[in-house]
Amino acid sequence: MTEFTNLQWSTGITAGNQKLLGCVSRTRGSNFRGSGPPNYGAGPWPRDRCETESNLTEGNSPITTTTPPLNGTTDDRSVPEDLTSPLPHGRISPISSIPFFVVHLLPFLAIFTGVTWTAVILCFVTYWGRMFFITAGYHRYFSHRTYRTGRVFQFILAFGGTSAAQKGPLWWAGHHRIHHRYTDTEIDPHTPRKGFWWSHVGWILSRDTKDQPENTMKDFARFPEIRFISRFDWIAPWSLAIACFLIGGLPGLLIGFFLSTVLLWHSTFMINSLAHVYGRRRFRTNDTSRNNALLAILAMGEGWHNNHHRQASVCRQGLKWYEIDVTWYILAGLEKLHIIWDVRRPRPEDAA
Ligand SMILES: [Zn+2]
Ligand SMILES: [Zn+2]
Numbered sequence: 001m002t003e004f005t006n007l008q009w010s011t012g013i014t015a016g017n018q019k020l021l022g023c024v025s026r027t028r029g030s031n032f033r034g035s036g037p038p039n040y041g042a043g044p045w046p047r048d049r050c051e052t053e054s055n056l057t058e059g060n061s062p063i064t065t066t067t068p069p070l071n072g073t074t075d076d077r078s079v080p081e082d083l084t085s086p087l088p089h090g091r092i093s094p095i096s097s098i099p100f101f102v103v104h105l106l107p108f109l110a111i112f113t114g115v116t117w118t119a120v121i122l123c124f125v126t127y128w129g130r131m132f133f134i135t136a137g138y139h140r141y142f143s144h145r146t147y148r149t150g151r152v153f154q155f156i157l158a159f160g161g162t163s164a165a166q167k168g169p170l171w172w173a174g175h176h177r178i179h180h181r182y183t184d185t186e187i188d189p190h191t192p193r194k195g196f197w198w199s200h201v202g203w204i205l206s207r208d209t210k211d212q213p214e215n216t217m218k219d220f221a222r223f224p225e226i227r228f229i230s231r232f233d234w235i236a237p238w239s240l241a242i243a244c245f246l247i248g249g250l251p252g253l254l255i256g257f258f259l260s261t262v263l264l265w266h267s268t269f270m271i272n273s274l275a276h277v278y279g280r281r282r283f284r285t286n287d288t289s290r291n292n293a294l295l296a297i298l299a300m301g302e303g304w305h306n307n308h309h310r311q312a313s314v315c316r317q318g319l320k321w322y323e324i325d326v327t328w329y330i331l332a333g334l335e336k337l338h339i340i341w342d343v344r345r346p347r348p349e350d351a352a
Contacts, residue, residue, distance in 0.1 A: 006192060030097065052119075078284075089195055089198040091202070093206060100201075113249075116249075116251045118248040118252055118256070126240065127263055128300070131267065136331055137166075138161045139176065139217055139266060144219075147315050148340065158225075170221055183287035183309065189209055192288065201269055203272075267295075277290070289303050301328055305317075311346065317345050
């Protein structure tokens, strides 16, 4: 079975320089097998892939795309034909996956402790609060730099993100940048072309994704406090677990923290899996991304995934008034308060 290691992902990525990284064809290396690095070749690289790179780099240039919107129609579900074939996936690591599965079982202990209103409220607050840090922090800030902020709020975003128990910002955003750089190719860590299970949780439980991809996060890795919280990413979730226990006792811990964490995980994971499978495509992007209203609600706006892949450097993902994007509403408020600035907005023709 093919394994795609971080080493392989980083092959050809030199010093975070997008010029050196090159691009990858959707079909190039599709018959790649074995443990050696994929052979990206010397190019020239397909224009579509090259043009979606800038959202991953340390610069501020907005990403561009050659694919026009489908003249307002939102019912075209077609994806590029060469993205319909399945791809091989890696292996999960059974031993290191045990804590992940244990956390799923812990909420059932509430059968014995009972469920209190305090625990339910804690679950609600810790779910939505942490989801905001993932969407506004890990995704729209650390992965895509869709706005700017000061160093203190940057750290708050990083610390809050780690409370979601999805590893540190450098790991999370590093892998997400790989996802955008090589969406739905064999190098994409969680394309659904490798199967639903793999795209949903398998890739996270794999040895291959244990470490941060090399040279993908130099822009944020230069901050010592970001490196610190990425290394000690257990501080926030353990602190939150203790706080939930002190506030709500055992039900507070089991429901307010562990159940909330499981729900939070799967709502986030569904963006990687289902948002590339179910939903409508407004834009004919060079990937399988889709807009899904249910996922947009569960993940505070991230379900407008086709909009997002259209122009990943844009902060707002719900482009129409009816596309609920709670993360955007909060960030727009923070912009008015001057806590964040230089917020990137969609092109008028995309939002029209
Ligand atoms: Zn995606
Ligand atoms: Zn993204």
